Amino acid sequence: MRNDLEMEVRPGRFGPSVLLVSVYLIIVGFWLVLTKRISAPPLGKLLKSYFRRRYRGRLQAYLPEQGKCFISPVPSELISDAEGTSSITLLEDGVPLPHGHAAHDDIRTKGAGRYSHWGPQVFFSASDNSNPMTNRKVYEIVEL
């Protein structure tokens, strides 16, 4: 079936029309960020994240939050899910925990390695729902 409304389905190529749309969307994107009409990170933070080294560091202090959830501070220059989309992965003994960007209620009730980077903290649960303060496992965050 084909008629005048059907569009070409083939690998996209970077041609003049794609360039024109890209320029237009970049301008619109800047304007939406500057006027805070979208929940993107502040422009300065976004640009800094482009130029600085990717962060990798061990979580140092854990505090119990609720249920299976614990919290730990992370550097505030990292863009979190509260202001955009976090790019961090949480490792447990070097292995990535399975569920990033999890709902906080799910971390509290289901646990099982769910975590969320929210503001200057990471809300997380151990993969086996043990207590990170006593389970002797090492937790690290890596910015992708």
Add this chain to the structure above:
Amino acid sequence: MKLSNSDLMQNSVFARVVDRLVDPLTGERLRFDHDRFVSETSSYKIVAGVPRFVENDTYVRSFSMEWITHNRTQLDSFRGDQSSEDQFVKKTGFRPATISGKLILDAGVGAGRYCDVVSKWGGDVVGVDLSYAVDAASMTFRDRKNVWVIQADIANLPFADETFDCIFSIGVLHHTPDTKAYFLKLLPLLKKGGVIAIWVYPNSRDYLDRKAWVPFVNKIPPVMFYKWCRWFVPYLGRKKDSRLVGCIAKVFPCSQQGLGLENDILDTFDGLSPKYHGVHSPEEVREWFVEAGLTNIFEPSSWQTCMQGTKR
């Protein structure tokens, strides 16, 4: 291959609703006259086996384009999985036992993603859409006698009151000029004791961000924006470890549903190109159901802003 009008006569859904058809403008009884439906005052053509109760696709041209192009991308029958069926159950709460043998209205059929599920479950489905997606759906379901597709505006449907046992509308009403008003227009068509289920865009961050983008993106000619999506979405996938792409992804709402590249291209286009993009809170949707006098109102799943209710 085009559908002929004789195909229409063999359709079991058509046989079931033919006596319930009314002129959408005047409410007069409609009569089937071989290549059209006629009332005392109007006449509605059947083109390629699809009755046309509107002149054109008015404000939904982007949907005409996307569903004719992606007529199979989201249909379980072609994908070979159950992704649409799973979504259908979560968003409507309907099960095969609720649907089998019933007369169902799919308000906003598109390419027929959920119509596919309901017809396999044994429901008799009328699929309605304002866009030319009806041509894609009609071709897809040409061999299913329990599916009948028409092109019409869901605010002015050509059916008598209390025609349908169940009505569902998933991801459609927020693309109309007034989500609540269009929802309320569906209710007279439901039989007493019938069930209606809808899902509309929630007012969560993702959808609010898209709402900010839509008035700018929908000014781009759909063909140009679609070409851009075909280039950008695969590029984003290939370069996901790049810093620049990471920054762009934090600003531009690009779809990544885990249902394949074609689905992500389709969904990125779908989410940003429509003329109307309403967002609503679960409380607001519940209030519409209460105001409409529906009973047994509940959210079938934790998927925000899905709601089911029963007509008294």
